[in-house]
Every structure is written in C-alpha cells, then in structure tokens.
Amino acid sequence: xxxxxxxxxxLIQALCRLPGIGKKSAQRISYHLLQRDRDxxxxxxxxxxxxxxxxxxxxxxxxxxETPICDLCLSDKRDSSLLCIVESPVDVFAMExxxxxxxxxxxxxxLSPLDGIGPQELxxxxxxxxxxxSSGAEAGGEVREVILATNSTMEGEATAHFINGIVQRHxxxxxxxxxxxxxxxxxxxxxxxxxxxxxxxxREISE
Amino acid sequence: xxxxxxxxxxLIQALCRLPGIGKKSAQRISYHLLQRDRDxxxxxxxxxxxxxxxxxxxxxxxxxxETPICDLCLSDKRDSSLLCIVESPVDVFAMExxxxxxxxxxxxxxLSPLDGIGPQELxxxxxxxxxxxSSGAEAGGEVREVILATNSTMEGEATAHFINGIVQRHxxxxxxxxxxxxxxxxxxxxxxxxxxxxxxxxREISE
Numbered sequence: 001x002x003x004x005x006x007x008x009x010x011l012i013q014a015l016c017r018l019p020g021i022g023k024k025s026a027q028r029i030s031y032h033l034l035q036r037d038r039d040x041x042x043x044x045x046x047x048x049x050x051x052x053x054x055x056x057x058x059x060x061x062x063x064x065x066e067t068p069i070c071d072l073c074l075s076d077k078r079d080s081s082l083l084c085i086v087e088s089p090v091d092v093f094a095m096e097x098x099x100x101x102x103x104x105x106x107x108x109x110x111l112s113p114l115d116g117i118g119p120q121e122l123x124x125x126x127x128x129x130x131x132x133x134s135s136g137a138e139a140g141g142e143v144r145e146v147i148l149a150t151n152s153t154m155e156g157e158a159t160a161h162f163i164n165g166i167v168q169r170h171x172x173x174x175x176x177x178x179x180x181x182x183x184x185x186x187x188x189x190x191x192x193x194x195x196x197x198x199x200x201x202x203r204e205i206s207e
Numbered sequence: 208x209x210x211x212x213x214x215x216x217x218l219i220q221a222l223c224r225l226p227g228i229g230k231k232s233a234q235r236i237s238y239h240l241l242q243r244d245r246d247x248x249x250x251x252x253x254x255x256x257x258x259x260x261x262x263x264x265x266x267x268x269x270x271x272x273e274t275p276i277c278d279l280c281l282s283d284k285r286d287s288s289l290l291c292i293v294e295s296p297v298d299v300f301a302m303e304x305x306x307x308x309x310x311x312x313x314x315x316x317x318l319s320p321l322d323g324i325g326p327q328e329l330x331x332x333x334x335x336x337x338x339x340x341s342s343g344a345e346a347g348g349e350v351r352e353v354i355l356a357t358n359s360t361m362e363g364e365a366t367a368h369f370i371n372g373i374v375q376r377h378x379x380x381x382x383x384x385x386x387x388x389x390x391x392x393x394x395x396x397x398x399x400x401x402x403x404x405x406x407x408x409x410r411e412i413s414e
Binding site: 004007015017025028030032045046047050070 | 211212213214215217218220221222224225226227228232234235236237238239240241242244245247248249250251252253254255256257258259261262271272273277295296297300315
C-alpha cells in the first residue's frame with residue numbers, strides 16, 4: 001500500500017481529533033494546506049498555541065478570558081442585577097445574540113455524576129460566593145434575579161433544579177427560560193413534550 | 208455586543224480558512240479545544256508546523272515527500288513501465304486504493320490559463336525529462352505506457368489532451384482511464400454525457 005509521508009499521516013490524525021472532522025475531511029484539509037495555503041497552516045498553528053497558552057477562565061464567571069476577570073464581568077454597561085447561568089461559553093454567545101444585557105455565570109458543563117461531574121466541577125461554590133457578594137472585588141451582592149438558562153436536556157434540567165436550591169437560600173428571584181414552540185415552528189412537527197410545555201406555559205393575551 | 212477574548216477570535220478566523228469549515232464549525236472546534244482538548248490543540252499545532260516545514264515535493268514525480276525522491280519513486284516493487292499522471296496527491300491515494308501498482312507523476316493542478324497555470328506550473332518539462340529517461344538517477348526511459356488519469360472535468364480533459372501531445376513524441380503508448388457508468392450506478396440517474404461515453408466505450412463480452 002501507499003506510504004504517505006509520516007508527518008502527513010500525523011497531521012491527518014491530529015485533524016481527526018477535532019469534532020466534526022472525519023478521516024476524509026482531515027485528508028482534504030491537509031492536502032489543501034500543503035498544496036495551497038502553507039501560510040494559513042502556519043498561522044493556524046500559531047493561533048492554536050497562542051489561544052491554548054493564554055486563554056484561561058474568568059475568576060468570577062468562569063467564562064473564557066485572557067485576563068483574571070473578563071471584560072463582561074468588569075463592564076459597567078451591563079445590568080449586574082441579572083445573572084444568567086449557562087452551561088458553556090457558546091451559550092454566552094447565543095444569549096448575546098438574543099440581546100441579553102446582564103451578567104453571566106458559566107458552568108462549563110452540567111451535573112453528570114456518572115462522569116464524575118458534581119457541584120465542585122461546575123464551580124457552584126464560586127456561584128454561592130458570587131451570590132453572597134463575597135467573591136472579592138465589586139461582584140455579586142447586587143444580584144436580584146438569577147436566570148437559569150441551562151440546556152433543555154435531562155442533565156440541563158437537573159442542573160437547573162440543583163442550582164435553584166442554592167439560589168433559594170438567598171433572597172434572590174430565580175427564573176427559568178421559557179420552553180415552547182420555536183418561532184416559525186409548525187405545531188405539526190413539534191414533539192409532544194415541547195407542545196405540552198408550551199401549553200402549560202400559555203400566557204394571557206393583553207390588548 | 209459580546210467581546211470574545213481576541214486570541215479566541217483569531218483562532219476562529221484561522222480555522223475558517225480551512226476548506227469545508229465555516230464560522231459555526233470553527234467556533235465549535237475552538238470552544239471544544241479550549242474546554243476539553245488543549246493537548247489535542249497543541250499536538251495539532253505541532254503537527255501543522257512539522258508538516259509545513261518538512262514536506263516538500265518529490266523531485267521526480269512531484270508528489271508530497273519528506274525526502275528529495277519519494278518512497279514510491281524509489282520502490283523497486285512498483286512496475287516502472289507504467290506511469291500514471293494524476294492532478295493531485297489525493298488522486299495518488301485514490302489510485303492506490305484501486306490497486307494500481309505502477310509509478311506516478313503528479314501535476315499538482317490542471318491547465319488553467321486564466322489562473323496563470325500553464326505547462327511550466329504543472330512541471331511538464333520535468334515530465335518530458337522523466338519520459339526521456341534523463342531526469343537523473345535511474346528514472347524513466349523504461350516507461351512503456353502513460354496512463355492519463357486527470358479528472359474528467361473540462362480542465363482535466365484539456366490537460367490530458369495536452370500531455371498526450373508531449374508523450375506522443377516518444378515511442379510510448381498513451382491511454383486514458385475509462386469513463387462510463389460507475390459500479391452500482393443506475394442508468395436512470397446517470398447523466399447523458401456519461402452514458403454516451405459508456406456507450407461509445409462499450410466492449411465485446413468474451414465468454
């Protein structure tokens with residue numbers, strides 16, 4: 001059989017580790033880079049190293065940050081009476097797109113005892129400290145509403161439920177984002193669980 | 208709007224340059240690497256650099272190689288009376304899968320005058336030298352059949368036609384891989400050009 005240069009095979013294998021990239025795409029990408037975009041490959045290598053070496057977690061909200069406290073936490077243009085709890089940094093991105101203007105707390109996962117992910121791994125002690133306003137600096141204390149925006153999966157729901165228990169100890173309002181029919185969704189194609197949620201969460205129409 | 212850490216944005220942009228990777232996948236990959244596979248990211252960065260710095264072209268067949276002459280060209284287990292001409296290294300891979308056992312010449316592209324790709328860029332002078340057996344070392348000379356396996360596109364056909372002209376100057380047989388109905392293909396779904404090729408290339412069934 002054909003002997004690929006060993007470093008080419010190594011590159012293909014490294015690319016295969018990326019989510020959503022199979023053997024075929026990895027091959028295509030490698031050949032493309034070698035044939036047409038060696039500069040791109042080098043800048044990607046530099047970008048990867050730079051990012052891995054310099055991006056850590058914000059000490060307050062646990063989101064990705066290059067500084068000890070992230071820009072979002074430091075910003076005084078955000079409503080610090082609102083704290084939105086999400087599972088991962090991508091969700092922060094999604095919430096921003098949706099126009100949310102408060103602060104965040106990023107769990108970096110969800111409760112999953114079988115995988116050894118408990119309250120400690122999700123930084124829930126940090127969250128408690130945040131809410132108590134004792135997490136150092138000018139954080140917390142002022143939080144008046146916690147919005148649970150974990151995913152609508154079994155694990156996400158369990159996590160939301162668990163966090164609810166923590167927040168209830170403080171004098172803070174807790175809300176969960178609404179579940180229902182997505183905009184543009186047709187009833188015919190919505191699963192029955194979602195529909196029953198949408199039904200239970202129906203609201204008065206005010207003129 | 209949300210301020211991503213600048214190095215994260217830079218990484219996402221570098222990933223977007225890869226073929227088949229859009230903004231969304233790039234984001235997903237970056238977050239995945241940061242959150243769960245920093246080692247993978249570092250080994251990918253190393254792999255990229257290693258590959259770009261060490262993989263060049265074989266001086267004889269122009270395929271990717273870490274050595275001046277590639278393993279395939281040096282191998283004495285390959286039939287050196289057969290020379291298969293392909294457009295790119297991926298095609299070498301495909302031919303190997305198909306069980307081809309001869310030697311190769313890789314054009315690294317196809318004739319495309321509008322993009323400034325002429326005979327020179329495809330190394331056709333090298334090919335002529337190869338065929339004349341004068342490309343140094345123990346190459347060529349012994350080639351008795353050139354198989355044109357460029358793609359079955361307009362550019363591929365034009366390239367094949369052009370190379371045919373070069374090979375004809377030597378006393379060497381030139382063949383083109385067959386075009387026709389792919390195995391498992393149903394006539395109903397085959398385009399008419401392919402079908403007319405298949406018809407024109409029909410062969411006697413010998414018992």
